[in-house]
Amino acid sequence: MSQKLISLSPDLKRLRDEGYEIEVRSAYALVHHVPYVNVNREIKYGTLVSDLVLSGDVTVNPISNHVMFFCGEHPCDMYGTAIEGIRHQTIDQPLVDYIISNHSFSNKPDTGYANYYDKFIQYIKIILAPAQALDDSVTAQTYRPIESDEASVFQYYDANASRSNIATISSKLEGQKIAIIGLGGTGSYILDLVAKTPVSEIHLFDGDEFLQHNAFRAPGAPTMETLKERKNKSEYFHSIYSNMHKGIHNHSEFLTATNIGNIQFADFVFIAIDEGSTKREIVNTLLTHGKPFIDVGIGVEIVDDSLMGQIRLTTGNHQKYDHIYDRISFSDGVADAYSTNIQIAELNSLNASLAVIQWKKLYGFYNHHSYEFNSIYSTYTGDLINEDRHEN
Numbered sequence: 001m002s003q004k005l006i007s008l009s010p011d012l013k014r015l016r017d018e019g020y021e022i023e024v025r026s027a028y029a030l031v032h033h034v035p036y037v038n039v040n041r042e043i044k045y046g047t048l049v050s051d052l053v054l055s056g057d058v059t060v061n062p063i064s065n066h067v068m069f070f071c072g073e074h075p076c077d078m079y080g081t082a083i084e085g086i087r088h089q090t091i092d093q094p095l096v097d098y099i100i101s102n103h104s105f106s107n108k109p110d111t112g113y114a115n116y117y118d119k120f121i122q123y124i125k126i127i128l129a130p131a132q133a134l135d136d137s138v139t140a141q142t143y144r145p146i147e148s149d150e151a152s153v154f155q156y157y158d159a160n161a162s163r164s165n166i167a168t169i170s171s172k173l174e175g176q177k178i179a180i181i182g183l184g185g186t187g188s189y190i191l192d193l194v195a196k197t198p199v200s201e202i203h204l205f206d207g208d209e210f211l212q213h214n215a216f217r218a219p220g221a222p223t224m225e226t227l228k229e230r231k232n233k234s235e236y237f238h239s240i241y242s243n244m245h246k247g248i249h250n251h252s253e254f255l256t257a258t259n260i261g262n263i264q265f266a267d268f269v270f271i272a273i274d275e276g277s278t279k280r281e282i283v284n285t286l287l288t289h290g291k292p293f294i295d296v297g298i299g300v301e302i303v304d305d306s307l308m309g310q311i312r313l314t315t316g317n318h319q320k321y322d323h324i325y326d327r328i329s330f331s332d333g334v335a336d337a338y339s340t341n342i343q344i345a346e347l348n349s350l351n352a353s354l355a356v357i358q359w360k361k362l363y364g365f366y367n368h369h370s371y372e373f374n375s376i377y378s379t380y381t382g383d384l385i386n387e388d389r390h391e392n
Contacts, residue, residue, distance in 0.1 A: 003148065003157055007167065009059040011115035019141035020120070026096045027052045031120050035131035035138040036075035039082070043131045043138055046072025048123055049101055050116060063112030068123045069093070069101035075127035078134055086126055153198050153247050170198055172364050177201040179266035181255060181282060183208075183233040185217035185348030186296050186355075187272030191237055192219040193356040194270075201247040203266065204234040207254035217343045254278070260285045269293040270355060276330035283316075283324060292317035292362065294355045295328050300342035309344065309379045311351040315358055320373045323388045327374045350377065 005024050006012040012029060015022045021032040031048045038044050049069035053060050067088055074082050074090060088106035095101055105123060113119040124140050131138050146157040153174075161167040176199040180187050183206040194202055209230045215222050220240065231239075234250035242248050253259065260281055263269060269291055273279055279295070286293050293316055300309035314327040354375060361368045372386035 003146070003152075005054075005057050005059075008057050009116070011059055011117035014117045015120060016146070019143035020124075021140075021142055021144050022120075024052070025099070027054060028096050028099070029116060029120075030099070031124070031140070033142050033144070034124055034127060034140045036072065036127040037078060037080065037130040037134060038073045039076055039080045041076075041078070041080045041134065043135060044072060046070055046075075046127075047099075048120060049095060049099065050119060052116070059116055061114060062116055062119060063114070066106060066108035066113060066119070068105045068107075068119065069095060070103045070105060070127075071099065071101055072103075074103050076130065078130040083126065083130075086123070153200060153245060155242075155244055155246060158198070169365055173360070174198045175200050176267045176363075177203070177265055179203045179205065179263045179269045181205045181263070181269065181271050182273035183218075183237055184214065184272060184274075185343045185345065186298060186351045187270065188214075188218040188233075188237060189349045189352030190270050190272060190296075190355060191241060193352060194359075195241040195245045195248065197360075199247070201249060202241075202245065203249045203251060203263075204237055205251045205253065205255055205263070206233040207252060208233050210236040217345045217348050219349075255282060257281055264289055264291070266291060268359060270359075271295040272352075276332045279328065280330040283328065283330075287316065287321060287324065290318060294358060296351050296355050297329065298343065298347055298351055300344060300347065302342075307342065307344070307379070309342075309347050311347055311354070311377045313351065313355045313358060313375050315362070315371070315373045317362065319371065320388065320390050323373055327388070347379070 006016055006022065012022060012024070015031065023030050029050050029052055033045050034048055035043055036046055047070070049071065051065065053062055053065055074087070076082050086105040086107045088104040090103050093101045107122060107126065128140055148154045148157045158167070161170045178194055178199050178201065180191055180194070180202065183191065183204055191202065191204065210233045211230065212227050214233070215227060232252040234252050238248050238250035251262065255263065255278060263282070263285070269286060271279060271282055271293060283295070295314045297312040298309065300307050314324065316324050354377070357366065360366050361371065371390045373388035373390060375384060375386050377384045
């Protein structure tokens with residue numbers, strides 16, 4: 001299946017975006033799961049096949065190419081009478097990759113077909129209408145998950161980027177190797193968001209087990225059986241997000257002075273841990289090697305029988321590093337705005353979202369007026385304070 005050809009051809013891409021089961025084999029386009037009625041007034045499903053006229057990797061106008069092949073019984077009206085108006089030939093004809101056409105149809109508009117979308121839709125309407133007259137719930141638009149090309153970092157095609165026409169913008173993130181240090185509440189949500197981008201690799205660092213309290217501040221809903229397994233956090237999240245993204249690597253270890261060099265490969269680092277001394281080692285290493293990073297922090301306290309919280313994200317890259325030691329706390333076991341251990345999922349997820357938005361801004365995914373290298377959100381005031389700005 002050539003997803004590249006579909007993506008580059010607006011008419012084929014529109015069919016895919018609208019949920020039709022389209023694939024391309026050699027120079028043929030196939031739309032599967034098209035409902036029709038047979039002579040016994042049964043609803044069946046067939047495949048429409050059109051040969052393609054191509055210019056390189058893009059389809060061109062098929063005005064003179066109006067014949068459509070069909071794999072299945074000859075479609076009938078709702079009473080079981082063959083739709084003779086479209087009959088061209090009834091013959092078993094091998095096409096490509098063991099695909100055998102049983103019939104061919106001819107229904108040519110006076111001006112021909114302007115594109116393959118119009119051609120497929122015309123034939124789909126003709127043979128689908130009788131099936132929907134018998135059962136109005138049947139449809140050719142299944143939105144079936146589509147496997148990605150082998151070269152893709154995803155296990156299945158990124159239909160969201162295609163449907164919203166942001167694939168070119170998303171490509172700005174391609175090739176990056178991301179490290180996420182700490183997979184607690186905020187770190188796990190960072191993974192959830194980064195796994196939906198086309199970065200080449202995502203490396204997970206955490207030596208802790210995934211326990212019951214973690215389930216209440218992380219994305220997803222693990223079963224009791226999963227919690228009883230007490231998997232390492234990096235192994236647990238690797239097992240989930242590898243279902244979507246191919247380039248996820250788990251490192252079941254805490255970073256220390258002896259293995260801190262294991263993150264030097266990364267193009268960008270998210271730091272989501274509380275231990276101040278460890279964080280200092282990590283930050284020092286990243287600064288020494290000029291690695292861009294975002295450090296996140298969350299602090300929630302009980303005040304007058306309710307909660308008051310703050311979240312923080314601090315960014316460092318080649319444009320600005322001089323604020324780092326003023327903004328990030330490196331304390332161990334000292335009560336400060338970011339050392340309390342209350343964690344609330346919505347604050348974790350908001351912290352992660354702001355961090356990922358900032359990362360995407362740095363690489364041109366989001367348009368922006370300036371970079372803010374330190375941000376603090378307060379639940380008490382509702383303010384999002386952006387500091388340490390750097391103008392474009």
